[in-house]
Amino acid sequence: MTLVLGNSTTAFEGRIFVRGQAENPQCTKSFSALEHTSKPYMFKVSFEHCNVRLEENDTFATTVIVQKHPMFITTAADAYDLRCRYPVGVKEVESHVNVSELTTSSTLTDNTHGPTCQLTVTNEADESISAAVVGQALRLRLEVSPNDTYSILPRNCFAVNIETGERYSLTDNVGCAIDDQLFPEWTRVRASLTEAVFRTFKWPDSSMIRFQCDCSACVGTCPELNCGRRRANALRRFRFRRDRQVKTELDVKPLTDDNEDELDEEFLEKAVKSKQVAFSTLMKIRDEEESFAHERDNWRTGVSQQQDVLKGPIPQQDVELVCLRSVVIFSIFAITSICLCVLVSAFIQRQRRHTAKTKFTPIFSISS
Numbered sequence: 153m154t155l156v157l158g159n160s161t162t163a164f165e166g167r168i169f170v171r172g173q174a175e176n177p178q179c180t181k182s183f184s185a186l187e188h189t190s191k192p193y194m195f196k197v198s199f200e201h202c203n204v205r206l207e208e209n210d211t212f213a214t215t216v217i218v219q220k221h222p223m224f225i226t227t228a229a230d231a232y233d234l235r236c237r238y239p240v241g242v243k244e245v246e247s248h249v250n251v252s253e254l255t256t257s258s259t260l261t262d263n264t265h266g267p268t269c270q271l272t273v274t275n276e277a278d279e280s281i282s283a284a285v286v287g288q289a290l291r292l293r294l295e296v297s298p299n300d301t302y303s304i305l306p307r308n309c310f311a312v313n314i315e316t317g318e319r320y321s322l323t324d325n326v327g328c329a330i331d332d333q334l335f336p337e338w339t340r341v342r343a344s345l346t347e348a349v350f351r352t353f354k355w356p357d358s359s360m361i362r363f364q365c366d367c368s369a370c371v372g373t374c375p376e377l378n379c380g381r382r383r384a385n386a387l388r389r390f391r392f393r394r395d396r397q398v399k400t401e402l403d404v405k406p407l408t409d410d411n412e413d414e415l416d417e418e419f420l421e422k423a424v425k426s427k428q429v430a431f432s433t434l435m436k437i438r439d440e441e442e443s444f445a446h447e448r449d450n451w452r453t454g455v456s457q458q459q460d461v462l463k464g465p466i467p468q469q470d471v472e473l474v475c476l477r478s479v480v481i482f483s484i485f486a487i488t489s490i491c492l493c494v495l496v497s498a499f500i501q502r503q504r505r506h507t508a509k510t511k512f513t514p515i516f517s518i519s520s
Contacts, residue, residue, distance in 0.1 A: 176202065306323050334353060343374070
């Protein structure tokens with residue numbers, strides 16, 4: 153089977169892979185806007201290596217994910233259900249075993265008298281949640297206590313893949329976002345509390361994720377950050393190192409930034425030495441297709457989904473849609489009932505008239 157993306161497809165930095173086979177080199181292909189300039193994009197699915205399903209009517213089926221971010225599945229990703237029908241003489245039934253996920257452990261706490269940090273994940277209604285869908289807006293909060301003594305910096309924050317142990321850096325060693333398209337800059341609510349609102353993401357073949365940040369507390373107020381300037385300086389240093397590899401002159405001097413050195417020194421003066429790390433609760437992330445399949449399976453088996461439904465306000469458009477459907481259904485039912493009543497009433501009146509006419513018709517006798 154071959155997936156062909158037309159010429160209208162926008163160039164992207166990402167990859168295309170078969171669902172569940174993201175780490176299989178025979179079932180995944182990376183794409184770069186610089187290396188793959190020609191279109192259309194083509195991706196071939198191997199029958200023998202990529203877990204292609206054999207369904208009814210001699211149909212081979214699989215799901216292909218077009219991931220438009222180098223690392224994660226975001227709202228820009230697309231899923232295609234590929235189906236090809238071939239006449240075959242023998243059918244084999246293959247069974248898959250799903251391994252249940254690990255249960256969450258208790259939150260680690262520190263009983264010392266120094267600063268303690270708490271990392272929480274909430275939805276838009278400020279309610280703690282343990283499950284979400286790719287693209288859902290969530291809020292990650294980092295708070296230090298006692299809040300009247302310390303302030304906090306979100307240093308060295310990571311997204312952790314629970315199933316593989318892989319970590320993806322969200323902020324650097326001073327608290328600035330590394331990939332602001334995936335995870336934005338933090339916003340300081342008050343000295344002891346900072347938060348970031350982001351769109352949920354997940355690894356291609358893993359649904360369990362956890363966040364962690366260093367418990368980097370300052371006595372008093374932490375220094376202010378200029379993340380835009382730091383990012384520009386980092387890009388400038390990267391270009392300098394690249395140019396330095398090309399040049400052979402010995403008079404090339406390394407670039408330094410006095411403001412960054414002063415910021416690091418100021419932080420070290422106010423920072424509390426601590427090896428504590430703040431962990432969030434485990435999060436189960438599904439994409440839209442997985443959520444639909446999960447709801448469909450629960451509906452078939454009669455299992456309630458109330459535990460998996462996220463708490464939060466119902467969108468106004470969904471409320472209006474439900475109300476509109478109810479009005480239409482009620483109107484159709486009312487019109488049908490009225491029509492039935494009219495037909496029944498007309499039939500009864502007709503029968504009464506016919507009976508009365510038969511009863512009072514005179515009978516004449518013919519005498520010889």
